[in-house]
Amino acid sequence: MKTLRKFFPIIVSFFFVLLFIYASASKMLDFENFQVQLAQSPLLSAYAGFISYAVIILELVIAGLLCFHLTRLWGLFASFAIMVAFTVYIYLILNYSDFVPCSCGGILEKMSWQQHLVFNMVCVLLALTGVFFIGKERAYRWSRTAAELAFTAILSAGSMVALFLSSEYIMKKENNFTRRFLPHPIDFPQKLNLEVNSFYFAGQHGDTIFLGNKVAPLIMGKVYPSFDKLILDTLKISDASLPFQELKLQVQYPYFSLADGHVPAVFEGEFPDVNAQLAMHQKAYFSTIVMIKPKHYIFRGQSTKTRETIMGLLETEPDVKFRFNTTFLEKQIDGIFDTDGNFVTDPVKQNVIYTYFYRNEYRVLDDQLRFTGQGKTIDTITKAQLKLNTLKDGRIKMNAPPLKVNQDQAAYGGLLFNEANLRGRHESAKMWQQAKVVDVYHYPTATYRYSFYVHHDGPNKMRSMLVTAKHFYILSGNQLIRYQRMR
Structure with missing residues (x-):
């Protein structure tokens, strides 16, 4: 059990390192198309320019934090936060957006939106478990770790919902000249x-x-x-x-x-x-x-x-x-x-x-x-x-x-x-x-x-x-x- 607690966070960390580096690299190699995909998102159209850069930078920073022992806990918290945000994003698309866009490119290109949702939920659980194991190893109280994770989840999910509501208002009332092309109207x-x-x-x-x-x-x-x-x-x-x-x-x-x-x-x-x-x-x-x-x-x-x-x-x-x-x-x-x-x-x-x-x-x-x-x-x-x-x-x-x-x-x-x-x-x-x-x-x-x-x-x-x-x-x-x- 001690071996699992010791090595599981490391395995999870390097899984996220590979995931984020591959994801950010694929976005940079086809950056124009990535921006266009974000601009056609039913939730984030108004912020496509800012988010296209922010997501790549954030993924690379998180990957760097996960590579070192001293910053690994911060990296897992950040991984947990970003995967919660991605999960909420897909949930909003499936349940509250005006339309469901075509599947995004990159590493998850072949997945449906429902499969994306399941994949992201698994990633959330992996990051959460890794945080708990490191917390246990460093003798943190369980209640403290749970409270920090809950706060992170609420902040991340709330930020995504706020972005969605703000983007919808801007797109429909104060559009900044970003068109929303629906699939086959x-x-x-x-x-x-x-x-x-x-x-x-x-x-x-x-x-x-x-x-x-x-x-x-x-x-x-x-x-x-x-x-x-x-x-x-x-x-x-x-x-x-x-x-x-x-x-x-x-x-x-x-x-x-x-x-x-x-x-x-x-x-x-x-x-x-x-x-x-x-x-x-x-x-x-x-x-x-x-x-x-x-x-x-x-x-x-x-x-x-x-x-x-x-x-x-x-x-x-x-x-x-x-x-x-x-x-x-x-x-x-x-x-x-x-x-x-x-x-x-x-x-x-x-x-x-x-x-x-x-x-x-x-x-x-x-x-x-x-x-x-x-x-x-x-x-x-x-x-x-x-x-x-x-x-x-x-x-x-x-x-x-x-x-x-x-x-x-x-x-x-x-x-x-x-x-x-x-x-x-x-x-x-x-x-x-x-x-x-x-x-x-x-x-x-x-x-x-x-x-x-x-x-x-x-x-x-x-x-x-x-x-x-x-x-x-x-x-x-x-x-x-x-x-x-x-x-």
Whole structure:
């Protein structure tokens, strides 16, 4: 028994020396990948930079402490603490995280998370036993050793829980531009060849998708949930003689509209009738308009007084009525270029989400043009980075291409899907050449949820997206691609 007490701590110590040296060496040899793995951790994403260095240094220091008789007890206490932390980390992943990531690399690469948990618990018991044996050899009281181990375990576990809670708050509320890529949030792609690349998303009815055509604005495409063919219909308008520049189709089935803000004009119809009647003409110009519900639109225009961009509400029944919101878009520089952005409607909640192109912010309007909230995208560009020049005739022009933060958006059921334009921390530059990145936000609570890649289809990139309850759709080249939503 005395021999066991003497040699067991030594055997345990050298087991941990081998474990920590191998683990730290494997991390250093593939350090960039190790940082990326930590950045994708559902618990420690916000602290990936700091923890990536701290874990390696700590493992090497502990290995050094275990090599010498005078410091071996400290080394075993530290081994006990770090293994308790790792065990709590895996327990939180399995029970409280938003998702379970892929298994980590290194020495435990082939293990499942459940096997990791068992392995770590065995390591905790080995370190604990080694501490007790050394304590017995040095005539420490059992109660003293037990109390020290209990304090160490509570401190270690509590620190891990605190890191988890803090990281979750930072990632969802105060993100430091670290994306969280979930495993396969969209999957099982299906492709439908549209023959031309001039189609755009015009609306949805469940998983029946309506497409407009930029080249032939009165041609409407329709794809049923069977996703086996494109059906074309020709729409008709009551006055085709107007000087259209960009006649755009929108569908809120069974209602549809065709609008051009340069004329300006809005035509309205109801399926199965393909005829659309002129509902508004020359009342107000607009650059973009979205149909929230039948006879009810929110648009972006320009103030006749300040020339700055404003938002407006158009109702076409029983009479044409307008209402304006001049304070919704926040001016930073000129009130025109700095407020430029894209806005989409959530077909479930009937909100409009306006996302600025050149700063990290989105803002929400209800169907009555009332401001209901705002949120931040996870990048760090809080002010539009624009170089503007005022011409002699008063016109304002850009002197240089602006830094674009947000590209395109879609919304469904309280979620905002934002095609991001900037690479975040710990992200592969190579992957950004192979795919687009979509960040997902829960806009009613202004929280970031997760991100995912949309891979290029050969030389073609995603140019537009649409979301339904079950699917995520993109247009890429001549293809309409449908993914199954896994979240």
